Amino acid sequence: MGSINMGMNATLFAQGTLKLKALAGAIVLSSSQQMEHLTDNELIALTLAGQKKAFEGIVRRYQKLVYNMIFQMVRSHETAADLTQETFQKAYKNLGSFRNTAQLKPWLLKIASNATLNQIRDSKGRYFDSLEELLEESPNAEPSSAESVEDLVETRFSQAMLTDALQRLSPRHRQIFVLRFQQDLSYADIASVVNETESAVKSMLFRIREKLRKMMSEHQPVEE
Amino acid sequence: MLDKQSENSCAEFRSLFSDDEVSSSLAAEQRLLLNTHQNSCAACDSWCKQHADLIQLAETLPQFDVSEGLTQRILDSVGKQATPGLETSLLPIGLVAAVAAFVLVPVDSLQGLYGWGAGILGLWALQLLMKSASTSEQLV
Numbered sequence: 001m002g003s004i005n006m007g008m009n010a011t012l013f014a015q016g017t018l019k020l021k022a023l024a025g026a027i028v029l030s031s032s033q034q035m036e037h038l039t040d041n042e043l044i045a046l047t048l049a050g051q052k053k054a055f056e057g058i059v060r061r062y063q064k065l066v067y068n069m070i071f072q073m074v075r076s077h078e079t080a081a082d083l084t085q086e087t088f089q090k091a092y093k094n095l096g097s098f099r100n101t102a103q104l105k106p107w108l109l110k111i112a113s114n115a116t117l118n119q120i121r122d123s124k125g126r127y128f129d130s131l132e133e134l135l136e137e138s139p140n141a142e143p144s145s146a147e148s149v150e151d152l153v154e155t156r157f158s159q160a161m162l163t164d165a166l167q168r169l170s171p172r173h174r175q176i177f178v179l180r181f182q183q184d185l186s187y188a189d190i191a192s193v194v195n196e197t198e199s200a201v202k203s204m205l206f207r208i209r210e211k212l213r214k215m216m217s218e219h220q221p222v223e224e
Numbered sequence: 225m226l227d228k229q230s231e232n233s234c235a236e237f238r239s240l241f242s243d244d245e246v247s248s249s250l251a252a253e254q255r256l257l258l259n260t261h262q263n264s265c266a267a268c269d270s271w272c273k274q275h276a277d278l279i280q281l282a283e284t285l286p287q288f289d290v291s292e293g294l295t296q297r298i299l300d301s302v303g304k305q306a307t308p309g310l311e312t313s314l315l316p317i318g319l320v321a322a323v324a325a326f327v328l329v330p331v332d333s334l335q336g337l338y339g340w341g342a343g344i345l346g347l348w349a350l351q352l353l354m355k356s357a358s359t360s361e362q363l364v
Contacts, residue, residue: 088298158281
Protein backbone atom coordinates (compact mmCIF):
# COMPACT_ATOMS: atom_id res chain seq x y z
CA MET A 1 0.00 0.00 0.00
CA GLY A 2 2.88 2.32 0.84
CA SER A 3 4.49 1.73 -2.55
CA ILE A 4 1.17 2.32 -4.31
CA ASN A 5 0.73 5.64 -2.47
CA MET A 6 4.28 6.61 -3.36
CA GLY A 7 3.60 5.71 -6.98
CA MET A 8 0.44 7.81 -7.01
CA ASN A 9 2.22 10.71 -5.35
CA ALA A 10 5.00 10.49 -7.90
CA THR A 11 2.42 10.56 -10.71
CA LEU A 12 0.65 13.55 -9.19
CA PHE A 13 3.98 15.31 -8.74
CA ALA A 14 4.90 14.68 -12.37
CA GLN A 15 1.53 15.99 -13.51
CA GLY A 16 1.85 19.02 -11.30
CA THR A 17 5.29 19.73 -12.74
CA LEU A 18 3.91 19.33 -16.24
CA LYS A 19 1.12 21.76 -15.44
CA LEU A 20 3.53 24.34 -14.07
CA LYS A 21 5.76 24.04 -17.12
CA ALA A 22 2.74 24.47 -19.39
CA LEU A 23 1.60 27.52 -17.42
CA ALA A 24 5.07 28.98 -17.74
CA GLY A 25 4.90 28.47 -21.50
CA ALA A 26 7.75 25.98 -21.44
CA ILE A 27 5.53 23.36 -23.07
CA VAL A 28 3.57 24.27 -26.16
CA LEU A 29 1.81 21.46 -27.97
CA SER A 30 1.92 22.00 -31.67
CA SER A 31 1.31 18.63 -33.25
CA SER A 32 -0.82 15.50 -32.93
CA GLN A 33 2.32 13.40 -32.80
CA GLN A 34 3.38 15.09 -29.60
CA MET A 35 0.00 14.34 -28.03
CA GLU A 36 0.02 10.67 -28.99
CA HIS A 37 2.80 9.97 -26.52
CA LEU A 38 1.13 11.70 -23.60
CA THR A 39 -1.05 9.85 -21.09
CA ASP A 40 -4.63 10.87 -20.43
CA ASN A 41 -3.70 12.55 -17.15
CA GLU A 42 -0.90 14.50 -18.83
CA LEU A 43 -3.28 15.75 -21.50
CA ILE A 44 -5.76 16.74 -18.79
CA ALA A 45 -3.06 18.59 -16.85
CA LEU A 46 -2.03 20.49 -19.98
CA THR A 47 -5.65 21.32 -20.82
CA LEU A 48 -6.22 22.69 -17.34
CA ALA A 49 -3.07 24.77 -17.73
CA GLY A 50 -4.70 26.51 -20.66
CA GLN A 51 -3.42 24.44 -23.60
CA LYS A 52 -6.63 23.72 -25.47
CA LYS A 53 -4.62 21.82 -28.06
CA ALA A 54 -4.15 19.13 -25.42
CA PHE A 55 -7.90 18.59 -25.24
CA GLU A 56 -7.82 17.89 -28.96
CA GLY A 57 -5.64 14.91 -28.07
CA ILE A 58 -8.33 13.63 -25.74
CA VAL A 59 -11.05 14.19 -28.35
CA ARG A 60 -9.15 12.36 -31.08
CA ARG A 61 -8.27 9.51 -28.74
CA TYR A 62 -11.82 8.79 -27.56
CA GLN A 63 -14.23 10.24 -30.12
CA LYS A 64 -14.60 6.99 -32.04
CA LEU A 65 -15.36 4.99 -28.90
CA VAL A 66 -17.87 7.56 -27.65
CA TYR A 67 -19.51 7.95 -31.07
CA ASN A 68 -19.93 4.23 -31.64
CA MET A 69 -21.35 3.57 -28.19
CA ILE A 70 -23.88 6.37 -28.66
CA PHE A 71 -24.71 5.23 -32.18
CA GLN A 72 -25.50 1.71 -30.99
CA MET A 73 -27.92 3.22 -28.48
CA VAL A 74 -29.72 5.66 -30.78
CA ARG A 75 -29.07 4.15 -34.25
CA SER A 76 -28.94 7.59 -35.86
CA HIS A 77 -25.71 9.13 -37.14
CA GLU A 78 -27.03 12.66 -36.86
CA THR A 79 -28.09 12.21 -33.25
CA ALA A 80 -24.89 10.33 -32.40
CA ALA A 81 -22.87 13.25 -33.79
CA ASP A 82 -24.83 15.79 -31.73
CA LEU A 83 -24.51 13.73 -28.57
CA THR A 84 -20.80 13.14 -29.13
CA GLN A 85 -20.30 16.88 -29.37
CA GLU A 86 -22.38 17.39 -26.23
CA THR A 87 -20.34 14.74 -24.41
CA PHE A 88 -17.01 16.42 -25.09
CA GLN A 89 -18.42 19.84 -24.28
CA LYS A 90 -19.55 18.59 -20.89
CA ALA A 91 -16.28 16.74 -20.36
CA TYR A 92 -14.30 19.90 -21.09
CA LYS A 93 -16.46 22.00 -18.81
CA ASN A 94 -16.08 19.54 -15.92
CA LEU A 95 -12.45 18.60 -16.49
CA GLY A 96 -11.41 20.58 -13.45
CA SER A 97 -13.36 18.22 -11.22
CA PHE A 98 -11.90 15.03 -12.74
CA ARG A 99 -9.85 13.14 -10.19
CA ASN A 100 -6.35 12.11 -11.33
CA THR A 101 -6.76 8.69 -9.76
CA ALA A 102 -9.82 7.86 -11.88
CA GLN A 103 -9.83 6.49 -15.44
CA LEU A 104 -10.76 8.92 -18.18
CA LYS A 105 -12.39 6.37 -20.50
CA PRO A 106 -15.24 5.24 -18.21
CA TRP A 107 -15.70 8.84 -17.06
CA LEU A 108 -16.22 10.00 -20.65
CA LEU A 109 -18.50 7.06 -21.43
CA LYS A 110 -20.55 7.82 -18.35
CA ILE A 111 -21.09 11.39 -19.55
CA ALA A 112 -22.02 10.05 -22.99
CA SER A 113 -24.34 7.45 -21.48
CA ASN A 114 -26.20 9.96 -19.33
CA ALA A 115 -26.57 12.40 -22.21
CA THR A 116 -27.84 9.66 -24.51
CA LEU A 117 -30.31 8.19 -22.04
CA ASN A 118 -31.68 11.69 -21.36
CA GLN A 119 -32.09 12.23 -25.09
CA ILE A 120 -33.81 8.87 -25.56
CA ARG A 121 -36.14 9.57 -22.67
CA ASP A 122 -37.02 12.99 -24.06
CA SER A 123 -37.53 11.65 -27.57
CA LYS A 124 -39.61 8.67 -26.39
CA GLY A 125 -37.90 6.05 -28.54
CA ARG A 126 -37.84 7.62 -32.00
CA TYR A 127 -34.63 5.87 -32.91
CA PHE A 128 -35.72 2.40 -33.92
CA ASP A 129 -34.78 1.82 -37.55
CA SER A 130 -36.36 -0.80 -39.75
CA LEU A 131 -34.29 -3.81 -40.77
CA GLU A 132 -34.10 -2.44 -44.32
CA GLU A 133 -32.67 0.85 -43.08
CA LEU A 134 -30.13 -0.99 -41.00
CA LEU A 135 -28.89 -2.84 -44.09
CA GLU A 136 -28.24 0.40 -45.98
CA GLU A 137 -24.87 2.17 -45.96
CA SER A 138 -24.91 5.43 -44.11
CA PRO A 139 -24.04 8.38 -46.39
CA ASN A 140 -22.16 10.14 -43.61
CA ALA A 141 -19.99 7.41 -42.24
CA GLU A 142 -18.04 4.46 -43.60
CA PRO A 143 -17.45 1.23 -41.68
CA SER A 144 -13.78 1.06 -40.90
CA SER A 145 -13.10 -2.55 -42.03
CA ALA A 146 -13.19 -4.07 -45.52
CA GLU A 147 -14.24 -7.60 -46.55
CA SER A 148 -14.79 -9.59 -49.78
CA VAL A 149 -18.20 -9.11 -51.38
CA GLU A 150 -19.64 -12.53 -50.51
CA ASP A 151 -18.38 -12.46 -46.95
CA LEU A 152 -19.59 -8.91 -46.65
CA VAL A 153 -23.12 -9.80 -47.68
CA GLU A 154 -23.31 -12.74 -45.28
CA THR A 155 -21.72 -10.85 -42.44
CA ARG A 156 -23.89 -7.81 -42.97
CA PHE A 157 -27.01 -9.96 -42.97
CA SER A 158 -25.99 -11.65 -39.71
CA GLN A 159 -25.04 -8.30 -38.26
CA ALA A 160 -28.39 -6.91 -39.34
CA MET A 161 -30.11 -9.78 -37.51
CA LEU A 162 -28.06 -9.07 -34.42
CA THR A 163 -28.74 -5.35 -34.73
CA ASP A 164 -32.43 -6.06 -35.11
CA ALA A 165 -32.31 -8.24 -32.01
CA LEU A 166 -30.37 -5.55 -30.13
CA GLN A 167 -33.06 -3.04 -31.06
CA ARG A 168 -35.55 -5.10 -29.13
CA LEU A 169 -33.54 -4.65 -25.96
CA SER A 170 -33.75 -1.56 -23.81
CA PRO A 171 -31.10 1.11 -24.60
CA ARG A 172 -29.41 0.32 -21.30
CA HIS A 173 -29.10 -3.40 -22.01
CA ARG A 174 -27.98 -2.65 -25.54
CA GLN A 175 -25.33 -0.31 -24.16
CA ILE A 176 -24.01 -2.90 -21.69
CA PHE A 177 -23.79 -5.56 -24.39
CA VAL A 178 -22.01 -3.26 -26.83
CA LEU A 179 -19.56 -1.99 -24.22
CA ARG A 180 -18.56 -5.54 -23.35
CA PHE A 181 -18.48 -7.29 -26.69
CA GLN A 182 -17.90 -4.56 -29.23
CA GLN A 183 -15.78 -2.15 -27.22
CA ASP A 184 -14.15 -4.82 -25.02
CA LEU A 185 -14.49 -2.86 -21.80
CA SER A 186 -13.80 -4.68 -18.54
CA TYR A 187 -16.64 -5.50 -16.16
CA ALA A 188 -15.26 -2.90 -13.74
CA ASP A 189 -15.31 -0.14 -16.35
CA ILE A 190 -18.80 -1.07 -17.51
CA ALA A 191 -20.02 -1.06 -13.91
CA SER A 192 -18.59 2.43 -13.51
CA VAL A 193 -20.27 3.68 -16.69
CA VAL A 194 -23.72 2.29 -15.93
CA ASN A 195 -23.66 2.80 -12.16
CA GLU A 196 -23.99 -0.85 -11.19
CA THR A 197 -21.86 -3.38 -9.33
CA GLU A 198 -19.65 -5.77 -11.28
CA SER A 199 -21.73 -8.74 -10.25
CA ALA A 200 -24.90 -6.98 -11.43
CA VAL A 201 -23.24 -6.29 -14.79
CA LYS A 202 -22.19 -9.94 -15.15
CA SER A 203 -25.67 -11.11 -14.26
CA MET A 204 -27.27 -8.68 -16.73
CA LEU A 205 -24.85 -9.70 -19.46
CA PHE A 206 -25.72 -13.35 -18.95
CA ARG A 207 -29.43 -12.61 -19.31
CA ILE A 208 -28.86 -10.27 -22.28
CA ARG A 209 -26.77 -12.86 -24.13
CA GLU A 210 -29.35 -15.55 -23.45
CA LYS A 211 -32.14 -13.31 -24.70
CA LEU A 212 -30.21 -12.39 -27.85
CA ARG A 213 -29.28 -16.01 -28.48
CA LYS A 214 -32.94 -17.01 -28.37
CA MET A 215 -34.00 -14.12 -30.63
CA MET A 216 -31.28 -14.90 -33.18
CA SER A 217 -32.02 -18.62 -33.16
CA GLU A 218 -35.65 -17.82 -34.04
CA HIS A 219 -34.35 -16.16 -37.22
CA GLN A 220 -32.04 -18.99 -38.26
CA PRO A 221 -32.94 -20.51 -41.66
CA VAL A 222 -33.97 -24.16 -41.48
CA GLU A 223 -31.23 -26.41 -42.94
CA GLU A 224 -32.43 -28.83 -45.60
CA MET B 225 -35.14 -35.91 -21.12
CA LEU B 226 -32.70 -34.35 -18.67
CA ASP B 227 -32.85 -35.45 -15.06
CA LYS B 228 -32.45 -33.03 -12.16
CA GLN B 229 -28.73 -33.72 -11.75
CA SER B 230 -28.10 -33.12 -15.44
CA GLU B 231 -30.08 -29.87 -15.33
CA ASN B 232 -27.98 -28.64 -12.43
CA SER B 233 -24.81 -29.59 -14.30
CA CYS B 234 -25.99 -27.79 -17.41
CA ALA B 235 -26.98 -24.68 -15.43
CA GLU B 236 -23.63 -24.67 -13.64
CA PHE B 237 -21.74 -25.26 -16.86
CA ARG B 238 -23.52 -22.40 -18.64
CA SER B 239 -23.02 -20.07 -15.70
CA LEU B 240 -19.27 -20.77 -15.64
CA PHE B 241 -18.90 -20.68 -19.40
CA SER B 242 -20.67 -17.35 -19.78
CA ASP B 243 -18.39 -15.55 -17.32
CA ASP B 244 -15.24 -15.34 -19.40
CA GLU B 245 -13.23 -13.78 -16.60
CA VAL B 246 -13.98 -16.79 -14.42
CA SER B 247 -13.68 -19.42 -17.12
CA SER B 248 -10.30 -18.13 -18.28
CA SER B 249 -8.92 -18.37 -14.75
CA LEU B 250 -10.09 -21.93 -14.05
CA ALA B 251 -7.61 -24.59 -13.03
CA ALA B 252 -6.77 -27.21 -15.65
CA GLU B 253 -8.77 -29.87 -13.84
CA GLN B 254 -11.91 -27.72 -13.71
CA ARG B 255 -11.49 -26.78 -17.35
CA LEU B 256 -11.25 -30.49 -18.19
CA LEU B 257 -14.56 -31.08 -16.38
CA LEU B 258 -16.16 -28.25 -18.37
CA ASN B 259 -14.88 -29.65 -21.64
CA THR B 260 -16.05 -33.17 -20.69
CA HIS B 261 -19.56 -31.88 -20.00
CA GLN B 262 -19.62 -29.96 -23.27
CA ASN B 263 -18.52 -33.02 -25.21
CA SER B 264 -21.15 -35.21 -23.59
CA CYS B 265 -24.09 -32.80 -23.66
CA ALA B 266 -25.41 -31.93 -27.12
CA ALA B 267 -27.65 -29.19 -25.74
CA CYS B 268 -24.79 -27.42 -23.95
CA ASP B 269 -22.49 -27.88 -26.92
CA SER B 270 -25.04 -26.23 -29.19
CA TRP B 271 -25.61 -23.52 -26.57
CA CYS B 272 -21.84 -22.81 -26.43
CA LYS B 273 -21.55 -22.57 -30.19
CA GLN B 274 -24.49 -20.17 -30.41
CA HIS B 275 -23.00 -17.99 -27.69
CA ALA B 276 -19.57 -18.03 -29.32
CA ASP B 277 -21.14 -17.06 -32.67
CA LEU B 278 -23.05 -14.26 -30.99
CA ILE B 279 -19.92 -12.84 -29.41
CA GLN B 280 -17.94 -13.12 -32.62
CA LEU B 281 -20.72 -11.31 -34.46
CA ALA B 282 -20.83 -8.59 -31.83
CA GLU B 283 -17.08 -8.09 -32.15
CA THR B 284 -17.48 -7.52 -35.88
CA LEU B 285 -20.36 -5.06 -35.65
CA PRO B 286 -19.32 -2.12 -37.82
CA GLN B 287 -17.57 0.68 -36.04
CA PHE B 288 -17.71 4.02 -37.72
CA ASP B 289 -14.86 6.47 -38.01
CA VAL B 290 -15.61 9.96 -36.89
CA SER B 291 -15.43 12.45 -39.72
CA GLU B 292 -12.92 15.28 -39.53
CA GLY B 293 -15.86 17.63 -39.88
CA LEU B 294 -17.39 16.39 -36.64
CA THR B 295 -14.02 16.54 -34.90
CA GLN B 296 -13.61 20.17 -35.89
CA ARG B 297 -17.18 20.90 -34.83
CA ILE B 298 -16.40 19.47 -31.38
CA LEU B 299 -13.15 21.41 -31.10
CA ASP B 300 -14.79 24.65 -32.23
CA SER B 301 -17.58 24.30 -29.67
CA VAL B 302 -15.06 23.52 -26.92
CA GLY B 303 -12.85 26.39 -28.02
CA LYS B 304 -15.61 28.85 -27.21
CA GLN B 305 -15.66 27.73 -23.58
CA ALA B 306 -13.44 29.19 -20.88
CA THR B 307 -10.47 27.08 -19.79
CA PRO B 308 -11.83 24.65 -17.21
CA GLY B 309 -10.54 24.96 -13.69
CA LEU B 310 -8.94 28.33 -14.41
CA GLU B 311 -11.28 29.94 -11.90
CA THR B 312 -10.12 27.74 -9.04
CA SER B 313 -6.44 28.13 -9.91
CA LEU B 314 -6.80 31.91 -9.80
CA LEU B 315 -8.54 31.86 -6.42
CA PRO B 316 -5.38 32.02 -4.31
CA ILE B 317 -3.96 34.77 -6.55
CA GLY B 318 -7.13 36.84 -6.22
CA LEU B 319 -7.14 36.37 -2.46
CA VAL B 320 -3.51 37.45 -2.07
CA ALA B 321 -4.01 40.48 -4.34
CA ALA B 322 -7.08 41.62 -2.39
CA VAL B 323 -5.39 41.23 0.99
CA ALA B 324 -2.20 42.94 -0.23
CA ALA B 325 -4.15 45.90 -1.57
CA PHE B 326 -5.85 46.45 1.79
CA VAL B 327 -2.81 45.85 3.97
CA LEU B 328 -0.11 47.60 2.00
CA VAL B 329 -1.98 50.74 0.94
CA PRO B 330 -3.41 52.98 3.69
CA VAL B 331 -6.21 55.41 2.72
CA ASP B 332 -4.54 58.74 3.54
CA SER B 333 -3.91 59.91 0.04
CA LEU B 334 -5.25 59.65 -3.47
CA GLN B 335 -2.88 56.77 -4.06
CA GLY B 336 -4.27 55.14 -0.97
CA LEU B 337 -7.77 55.56 -2.35
CA TYR B 338 -6.72 53.89 -5.58
CA GLY B 339 -5.28 51.08 -3.51
CA TRP B 340 -8.50 50.62 -1.61
CA GLY B 341 -10.41 50.73 -4.87
CA ALA B 342 -8.14 48.01 -6.25
CA GLY B 343 -8.72 45.99 -3.13
CA ILE B 344 -12.48 46.28 -3.41
CA LEU B 345 -12.28 45.30 -7.09
CA GLY B 346 -10.12 42.36 -6.12
CA LEU B 347 -12.67 41.19 -3.57
CA TRP B 348 -15.47 41.53 -6.10
CA ALA B 349 -13.47 39.54 -8.66
CA LEU B 350 -12.79 36.94 -5.99
CA GLN B 351 -16.50 36.65 -5.29
CA LEU B 352 -17.20 36.11 -9.01
CA LEU B 353 -14.50 33.48 -9.23
CA MET B 354 -15.85 31.62 -6.21
CA LYS B 355 -19.33 31.60 -7.72
CA SER B 356 -18.00 30.22 -11.02
CA ALA B 357 -15.87 27.64 -9.23
CA SER B 358 -18.79 26.30 -7.22
CA THR B 359 -20.97 25.80 -10.33
CA SER B 360 -18.17 24.27 -12.41
CA GLU B 361 -17.54 21.61 -9.78
CA GLN B 362 -20.92 19.98 -10.36
CA LEU B 363 -20.43 16.62 -11.98
CA VAL B 364 -22.67 15.71 -14.88
